[in-house]
Amino acid sequence: MSLWSRLQNAVRPGRLDGELTSEVETHLALLEAEEVKRGASPEEARRRARRRFGNEAVYRERARERDLLGWVESTLRDAAFAARQLRKAPGFTATAVLLLALEIGVNTAIFTLLNSIVLHPLPLEHAERLVVLLEEMPGGGDSPPSWLDQRDFREQNRVFESVGAFSYASTFVLRAGSGETSRVRGGLVTPDYFTTLGVRPVVGRLFTAEEAQAGNDAVALVHEDFWRETLNGDPAVLGREIELNGRRSKIVGVLPRRFRFPWDQVAVWAPLVPAAEQAKDRGWHGFPMVGRLKAGVRLEQAERELSGVMKRLSAAYPEQDRDRTHVLLWPLQRWSVGQTRDRLVVLQGAALAVFLMTCANVGSLLLARHSGRRREFALRAALGASTARQIRQHLTESLLLAGIGCAAGAVVAYGGVQFLLRLYGTSLPREAEIGVDWRLVVYSAGATLAGAVAFGLATALAGRAGGLERALREGGHTAGSRKSARTRKALVAAQVACAVTLVAGAVELVRGFERLTRVESGLDMAHVLTMRVALPDSQYGDGAGISDFFERAVSRVSAVAGVKSAASINLLPIQQSGFNGSLEVPGLPKPPSNYFVELRWVKGDYFRTMGIPLVRGRNFLPEEMGGRRGAAIINETMARTLWGERDPIGWPLETTPDPGRVVGVVRDVRQSGLEQAARPEMYMPLTAESFRQTEQSIVVRSPLGAAALGAAIRREIAGVDGQAAVYQVQPMEEVAAESVRYAKITATLLALFAGLALLLAAFGLHGVMSYVVHERMREFAIRMAIGAQPGQLAGAIFGQSLKMVGVGVALGLGGVWVVTRVLPDVLYGVHAVDARSVGAAVAVLGAAAGVALAAPAWRATHIDAIEMLRED
Amino acid sequence: MAKHANDRLGGTLDLLILNAVARSGAMHGYAIAQAIRGWSDEMLEIEDGSLYPALHRMTEEKWLKAEWGITETNRKARFYAITAAGRRQLESEERTWAQLIDAVGRVLRGAGAGG
Numbered sequence: 001m002s003l004w005s006r007l008q009n010a011v012r013p014g015r016l017d018g019e020l021t022s023e024v025e026t027h028l029a030l031l032e033a034e035e036v037k038r039g040a041s042p043e044e045a046r047r048r049a050r051r052r053f054g055n056e057a058v059y060r061e062r063a064r065e066r067d068l069l070g071w072v073e074s075t076l077r078d079a080a081f082a083a084r085q086l087r088k089a090p091g092f093t094a095t096a097v098l099l100l101a102l103e104i105g106v107n108t109a110i111f112t113l114l115n116s117i118v119l120h121p122l123p124l125e126h127a128e129r130l131v132v133l134l135e136e137m138p139g140g141g142d143s144p145p146s147w148l149d150q151r152d153f154r155e156q157n158r159v160f161e162s163v164g165a166f167s168y169a170s171t172f173v174l175r176a177g178s179g180e181t182s183r184v185r186g187g188l189v190t191p192d193y194f195t196t197l198g199v200r201p202v203v204g205r206l207f208t209a210e211e212a213q214a215g216n217d218a219v220a221l222v223h224e225d226f227w228r229e230t231l232n233g234d235p236a237v238l239g240r241e242i243e244l245n246g247r248r249s250k251i252v253g254v255l256p257r258r259f260r261f262p263w264d265q266v267a268v269w270a271p272l273v274p275a276a277e278q279a280k281d282r283g284w285h286g287f288p289m290v291g292r293l294k295a296g297v298r299l300e301q302a303e304r305e306l307s308g309v310m311k312r313l314s315a316a317y318p319e320q321d322r323d324r325t326h327v328l329l330w331p332l333q334r335w336s337v338g339q340t341r342d343r344l345v346v347l348q349g350a351a352l353a354v355f356l357m358t359c360a361n362v363g364s365l366l367l368a369r370h371s372g373r374r375r376e377f378a379l380r381a382a383l384g385a386s387t388a389r390q391i392r393q394h395l396t397e398s399l400l401l402a403g404i405g406c407a408a409g410a411v412v413a414y415g416g417v418q419f420l421l422r423l424y425g426t427s428l429p430r431e432a433e434i435g436v437d438w439r440l441v442v443y444s445a446g447a448t449l450a451g452a453v454a455f456g457l458a459t460a461l462a463g464r465a466g467g468l469e470r471a472l473r474e475g476g477h478t479a480g481s482r483k484s485a486r487t488r489k490a491l492v493a494a495q496v497a498c499a500v501t502l503v504a505g506a507v508e509l510v511r512g513f514e515r516l517t518r519v520e521s522g523l524d525m526a527h528v529l530t531m532r533v534a535l536p537d538s539q540y541g542d543g544a545g546i547s548d549f550f551e552r553a554v555s556r557v558s559a560v561a562g563v564k565s566a567a568s569i570n571l572l573p574i575q576q577s578g579f580n581g582s583l584e585v586p587g588l589p590k591p592p593s594n595y596f597v598e599l600r601w602v603k604g605d606y607f608r609t610m611g612i613p614l615v616r617g618r619n620f621l622p623e624e625m626g627g628r629r630g631a632a633i634i635n636e637t638m639a640r641t642l643w644g645e646r647d648p649i650g651w652p653l654e655t656t657p658d659p660g661r662v663v664g665v666v667r668d669v670r671q672s673g674l675e676q677a678a679r680p681e682m683y684m685p686l687t688a689e690s691f692r693q694t695e696q697s698i699v700v701r702s703p704l705g706a707a708a709l710g711a712a713i714r715r716e717i718a719g720v721d722g723q724a725a726v727y728q729v730q731p732m733e734e735v736a737a738e739s740v741r742y743a744k745i746t747a748t749l750l751a752l753f754a755g756l757a758l759l760l761a762a763f764g765l766h767g768v769m770s771y772v773v774h775e776r777m778r779e780f781a782i783r784m785a786i787g788a789q790p791g792q793l794a795g796a797i798f799g800q801s802l803k804m805v806g807v808g809v810a811l812g813l814g815g816v817w818v819v820t821r822v823l824p825d826v827l828y829g830v831h832a833v834d835a836r837s838v839g840a841a842v843a844v845l846g847a848a849a850g851v852a853l854a855a856p857a858w859r860a861t862h863i864d865a866i867e868m869l870r871e872d
Numbered sequence: 873m874a875k876h877a878n879d880r881l882g883g884t885l886d887l888l889i890l891n892a893v894a895r896s897g898a899m900h901g902y903a904i905a906q907a908i909r910g911w912s913d914e915m916l917e918i919e920d921g922s923l924y925p926a927l928h929r930m931t932e933e934k935w936l937k938a939e940w941g942i943t944e945t946n947r948k949a950r951f952y953a954i955t956a957a958g959r960r961q962l963e964s965e966e967r968t969w970a971q972l973i974d975a976v977g978r979v980l981r982g983a984g985a986g987g
Contacts, residue, residue, distance in 0.1 A: 023901060026949040027920060030902040033945065054919030 028053055078396040085397060092369055093401070096362050099763075100405025102756070103358035105412020107447065110351045110749075112417050114344045122333050123258040125198040126292070129161075130332035131299065133289040135310060138323035138594040144168065144288040146281065147274045149313055149321065153289060156309045159302040163291040164193030166262050167272050171695055173534045173725040174268065175243035176230055183534050183725040184226070185265045186244075188272040194221075196292045197261060203227075204238045204253030207271050217271040220249040224257040226267040244270055245694075246536020246723055261336070262288075275692075282320035290332065303329045323593040343746050350505075350753040353498045355447060357760045359454065360491040364764055366398065423745050488771070489804050492764045496808020496845065499754070499761035501815035504841035506747070506754035511837060513747040516740050522669035522678065523573065524611025527703050528732035530572055533717060534725045535694040544688035547603075547627075549720055550696060554604040556716040562704040567604030568686065572697045573669045575735050579693075583682075586654060588642055597638060598671055598679055601686040601693075607633075607666055609701045610732075617649045617664030620685055627687030630660020638680035639665045660684075673739040699732070706731060758848050761808070766852035769801055773856040781863050790861035797857045805849050809842055816841075885918070885926050886935075887969055890954060890962040893936060898953035900943060901927060927952055935961045 031049035032042075040048060086093040124130065133153065134142040145153060150165050157163075172186035191207040199206075202224055210216050220242060227237055234240060241248045249270065260266060278284045293302055306327040314321045334341065533553070540546050550568045557566040571579055580596040606612075607619060615636060624631035632653055639648045648662045668678035684690065698717070702709060706729050714726050773780070780793055816838055892907040893899060899907065904927075905920045927950075930936045935958035941951045954962070 022948050023950050024921070024924065026900065026943060026947040027902045027905075029947060030943070030945065031920065052920055054921035 024053075075396070078393055079400055081393065082397040082400045086400065089369065092365060096365055096401050097405050097408060099358050099362055099760070100402060101408030101412050103355050104406055104409025104447070105416050106753075106756070107351045107355050108409065108413035109416025109420060110344070110347050112413070113420060114348050117337055117341070117344065122336070124332075126295075127332060129293040129295070129297075130197065131291050131293060131302070131329040132332055132335040133163075133291055133306065134328045134330065135285065135321075135324045136326040136328050138592075141594075142328050143285045146283065146285050146320065147279050147287055148282045149285075150287045150289055152313055153306060153309055153327075156312075157302075157306055159293055159297045159305050160291040161294045162192060162196040163289055164190045164196040165272065165287045165289045166190070166193055167274075168286055168288065170263055170266075171532075171534050172268055172270070173245050173536045173723065175723070177242075181243075181536075181723050181725045183532070183727045184267040185263055186268040186270060187262050187266050189262070189269055190272050193272075193290060194255075196290055197259075198292070199255060199259045201253035202256050204251070206253060207269075212271045212273060214273050217273045218247055218249045219252050219271065220244055221253045221255055221269040222251055223259070223267050224254055227254045230267075242268075243536075244268065245538055246540075247538040261332075262290075282317050291329075299329055299331070303327060343742065347746065347749055347753075350502055350750055353502055354753055354756050354760070357495045357498050357757055357764075360495050361760050361764050361767075362401070363454065364488045364491045364767060423748075488768050492761070492768050492804050493808040493811065495757075495761040495764045496805055496849075497811035497815055499757040500809055500812025500838075500841050500845055501819060502750070502754040502757040503844055504812070504816045504838045505819060506750040507840045507844075508834065508837040509747040509750050513740065513743050516674050516743055519670065519674045521574065521674065521736060522612060522667050523732075525732040525736060527701055528610060529700045529702060529706055529709060529713075529729070530732050530735060531698050531713070531729040532572075532727050533568075533696055533698055534727070535721070536723045537694050539723070540692075540694050542688070543690050543692050546692060546694060546696075547686050547688050547690065549724070550603040550686055550698075552720045553698065553717050553724075556719060557698060557700060557713050558604065560709065560712045560716060562709065563700050563702045565605050565609045566698060566700045567602055567606035567609040568696050568698045569600055569602045569606055570686075570691075570693050570696050571598075571600060571671075572699070572735060573610070573671055574673060574739050576672065580679075584654070585642055586652060588646075591642065595641070595680070598681040599691070600681060600683045601690045602683055603686045606683065606699070609699050610669075611701075612669055613667045615665045615667055616647075617662070619664060621663075624660075624663070625685045627685060627689065631663045631685065632660055633664040633666055633683045634662055635666055635678065635681040636668045637678050638682060641680055674736060758844065761845065762848040762852040765801060765804065765849055766855065768804070769797060769853055769856040770859075772800060773797065773860045776860075777863060780860050784863055793860045794857045797860050798853060801849065801853055805845070809845065812841075813838065884969075885922065886930060887962070887965040888916070888918075889923065889926060889930065889952075890935065890958055890965065893952055893954045894959065894962055898939070898941075898951040900941070900949035900951050902943075902949070904952065930958070933957075933961075 028049050031052055032045045035045035035048045036042065122130070134144055135149070137143050145165075154160075154163055167188040169188050170185055172184050173181055174184045174186075175181045189207075191209055191212050194206045201221065204221075206221065207219060211219050222231070222237070222242075227233060231237055231240070237251055237254060240251050242251060243249070255269070272287075274287070278286065293299070303326075306329070307325065310321075310327050311325050314324050533550075535546065535549060540549070554566050554568050557563060579600075580598045582591070582593070582595060583597045584590055603625070605619070607614060614633075616639075617633070620631055620633065621629075623629050630653075634648060642648070643651070648665060651662045653660055653662060666683070669681070670676060670678055671681065686696075698713075700709065700713065710729050713729075717724055717726055780788075783793065784790075888908050889904055892904050892911075896903075896907060901920070901923050905918070905923055908916060908918060927936065927938075931938045931952070934955055936952045937955050938950045938952050941949060943949050
C-alpha cells in the first residue's frame with residue numbers, strides 16, 4: 001500500500017472500512033449461496049455462512065490494525081463512532097455541550113482578565129524587582145514621601161540599584177498645534193524614573209538630569225498611541241512643540257505602547273520639578289517613589305532598612321513626619337493593579353466552583369447514560385472487544401464531548417471578555433494589555449481535558465465493575481449500577497454544597513450593594529451637573545489668578561439661562577478625597593496623629609447648589625467669600641469628633657492659609673465613595689491666599705441636563721479663559737453611580753455565578769432522581785398494584801432527595817463558614833455572611849430542589865402499574 | 873523478509889494463499905477459500921474471515937496486488953493476483969515449509985528409533 005493510500009485511509013477511515021465491508025459482504029453472500037445450493041433454508045444458510053466466515057468484527061478489526069497509521073485511523077473511527085453515539089442521544093449531548101460551553105466560557109473569560117491584569121508580568125525588564133515606596137501612616141493607610149523625605153531615602157539606602165520619583169498630579173492641559181485645549185492624563189516624573197523602570201524610547205531619548213532643573217524643563221515625552229493618533233504619527237515628531245499646561249514644550253522622545261506608568265491611559269510625561277514651596281515643605285507628602293531593588297535583595301529586607309531611615313526622619317522632624325515609622329514597599333505589579341486583583345481572585349474562585357460543579361454534572365450525566373448502556377457494553381465485550389478498547393471508546397466519547405464544549409466555550413469566552421470589558425468600561429487597570437495568550441489556551445484546554453479524562457475513566461471503570469454476565473443476565477434492570485448511583489448522589493450533594501456557598505455569598509453581596517445604594521449621600525444629587533476645569537499651570541502661578549478665574553467663571557455660569565445656581569470646589573464629593581491636613585484647634589485637646597481633616601475651598605453658593613443642608617450657624621457672608629474675613633464651615637463629623645458637646649460656632653481656627661472662625665456646621669457628605677464613612681471636613685472660601693490648585697470642579701444646579709447646558713457652560717468658561725480645559729461633564733448622580741460601579745459589577749457577576757450554580761445543582765438533582773424513579777419503576781408499580789397511595793410514593797422520592805440535599809446543605813454551611821473567614825476584606829465591607837443570607841440561600845435552594853423533583857415525583861405517582869408489569 | 877518465520881500459523885496461511893493465487897491467477901477471497909478447502913479435501917478448517925487480515929497484509933507487503941472486479945454472480949469484490957515479489961516469497965515459504973517437514977520428520981523418526 002502506498003504512503004498516499006495509507007494517508008488516505010487515515011484521513012478517510014470510511015474508505016477502507018467501506019471496501020472491507022463490501023468485500024466481506026460479497027464473501028458472505030457467496031458462502032450463503034453455496035449453502036443454499038446444498039439445500040439449506042435461507043435463514044439456515046445465512047447462519048452457516050456466518051459461522052464459516054468466523055467473527056467478522058474481529059477479522060475486520062485485525063485487518064484494519066495492520067495499517068501503519070492504523071491508530072490514527074482507529075482513533076478517528078472511535079471519534080466517528082462516538083459522534084454517532086452522541087448524535088443518537090441529542091438531549092444528552094446538547095445538555096452536556098451546553099454545560100461545558102457555559103462553564104469553559106465563563107471560566108476562560110474571568111481568567112482572561114485575571115491573567116492579563118494580575119498574572120501577566122509587567123512589560124518591563126525584571127519587573128519583579130520594581131517596587132513603589134510609600135510611607136505608612138499612623139493608624140494604617142499610606143501616603144507618599146515629601147520631596148525632602150524622598151531625597152533622604154535616595155541618599156540613605158543601600159537596597160536600591162536605582163530609584164525615581166513621580167507626582168500624583170495626573171491631569172495635563174494640552175494643546176497640540178492650533179487645536180483646542182484638551183485634558184490628557186500625564187505623568188510628572190524624575191529623569192531617573194525611566195531608567196529605574198528600564199524603559200527605552202521607541203524614538204528619541206529620555207529626559208536628561210539637566211531637564212529636571214526649573215527653566216530647562218519645557219520638554220515632553222509622548223506615548224506611542226498619542227503620537228500615532230493625536231500627532232498622526234508625525235515622522236518629524238522630535239523637536240515638535242506642544243503646549244503643555246500653558247507652556248510650549250519640546251517633544252524629545254516617544255515611549256512604547258506597552259509602557260503605561262504611572263497610570264493607565266497616560267499620554268504625556270514631563271519632568272517633575274517641584275514648586276518651590278513643595279520642595280522645601282517636608283509636610284507636603286506628594287511624591288511616591290519607584291525603585292529597582294538590587295539583585296538578591298528581598299522585599300522584607302528592603303522594607304526593614306528603609307523603615308530605619310523613616311524612623312530617623314520621624315525623630316528628626318517630629319512636626320512633619322510625626323508617627324511615620326515604617327515604609328510600605330509595594331511590588332509595582334500589585335500597586336498598579338490595586339484591589340482589582342483580590343476582586344478578580346474572588347470571582348475566579350466562584351468560576352472555579354462552577355467549573356467543578358459542571359464536571360460533576362457532566363460526569364453524572366455520563367454515568368447515567370452509561371448505566372443505560374451497560375447491556376450494550378457487555379455485549380460488545382462478549383463479542384471480543386478488549387477492555388482497553390472499551391476504555392478507549394469511553395475516553396474518546398468524553399474527549400469529543402469536551403472538544404465540542406471547548407469550541408463552543410471559546411465563543412462564549414470571547415463574548416464574555418467583550419461583555420466584561422464593557423461592564424468595567426475603561427476603569428480596569430492594564431486594560432490595553434487584556435487579551436488572549438498561551439497561558440489562557442493552556443488553562444482552558446487543560447481544565448477541559450482533565451475534566452474529560454476524569455469522566456471518561458470514571459464511566460469506563462464503572463462499566464467494568466459490574467461483571468459481564470450479570471449485566472447481560474439482568475437485562476435493562478441493572479442492580480450492578482448501584483455503585484454508580486451512589487457516586488452520582490455524592491456528586492449531587494457536593495453540588496448542593498457549592499450552590500449553598502455561592503448563593504449565600506452572592507445574596508450577602510447583593511444585599512451589601514443594596515445598602516450602598518440606599519446610603520444617605522448627604523446631598524441632593526438630582527438636577528446637579530458637574531465638570532472638572534483645569535487651568536494651564538504655568539499661567540496660574542499664584543492663588544490670585546485661580547481665585548479670580550473661578551470667581552468670574554462661577555458668576556458667568558450662574559447667569560446661563562436655566563441655571564439656578566453654580567459654585568466651584570476643589571474636590572467633588574463621593575468622587576475624590578485625600579486633600580487633607582492635620583489640624584490643631586486652640587482650646588481643644590490635641591487630636592491623634594492620624595486625625596486628618598479634608599480641606600475644601602469653594603466659590604459661589606456651594607451648599608445651596610449641592611443641596612447640603614446647614615445644621616447650625618450660617619452660610620458664608622459676602623465679605624468672607626471675598627477673603628476680607630476668615631471663615632470656615634465644618635461638617636457634623638468634625639464638630640462631633642473635635643468639639644464633642646461644645647458648640648463650635650464662633651470658635652477661632654488657626655489653619656493655614658486662612659485663619660478664621662467656624663461660622664456653620666453642615667450635614668456630612670461622603671467624600672470618597674458611598675461605601676466609605678464620612679470623614680472630618682472643613683469648607684473655606686477660595687481666595688488669593690488659598691492653597692494653589694489649578695484643577696477644580698464647577699457644579700451647577702439646573703433642571704436642564706448636560707446635553708442642554710453643556711455647550712453654553714463651556715462657552716462661558718472659554719469666555720473667561722480660552723485655555724481652560726473642561727472635561728468629565730456629568731450629572732452628580734452618575735458620579736455617585738460610578739463610585740459603586742465595582743461593587744455592582746462584583747455583585748452582579750457573583751449573582752450570575754450563584755444562579756448558574758443553583759441551576760446546576762437543581763439539574764443534577766433532577767437527573768439523579770429521574771434515574772432513581774426509572775430504576776424503581778417496577779417496584780413502584782408493584783407497590784401501586786398492592787394498594788400504595790401516590791402520596792407515599794412521592795414521599796419516598798422526596799425522602800431520598802432530602803438526604804442528598806441535607807448532606808449538601810450541611811457541607812455548604814461549612815463552606816460559608818470557611819469562605820467568610822478566608823476571604824480578605826475585598827467585598828466592600830462584607831466581612832461575614834449573616835444568618836439571613838444563609839437562610840435565603842437555603843430557601844432558594846429548597847425551592848429549586850422542589851422544582852427539580854416535581855417531574856420525577858409526578859412520573860412515579862402516575863405509573864400504569866399493569867402496563868409496567870406486563871412489559872417484562 | 874522472513875517476517876513470519878516464528879509464526880507458523882501465519883506463515884502457513886500465507887503459503888496456502890500464495891500457492892492458491894500462484895496456481896489460479898487473480899481470485900477473490902471466496903474463491904481463494906474455496907480453492908484451499910478443495911485442495912485440502914476439506915481437511916484444513918480455516919475460518920474464511922481469517923483470510924482478510926492476511927490478504928490485506930500481503931497486499932501491503934506487495935506480494936499480492938488487488939483490483940476491484942465483478943464476480944460471476946455480479947457482485948463487487950477484490951481480486952488478488954500474485955506479484956514477482958510474491959513469487960519469490962512463495963519459493964522461500966515453500967523451502968522453509970519443506971525444511972520444517974523434513975526436520976519434524978527427522979525428529980519423529982529419531983524418536984521412533986530411540987523407542
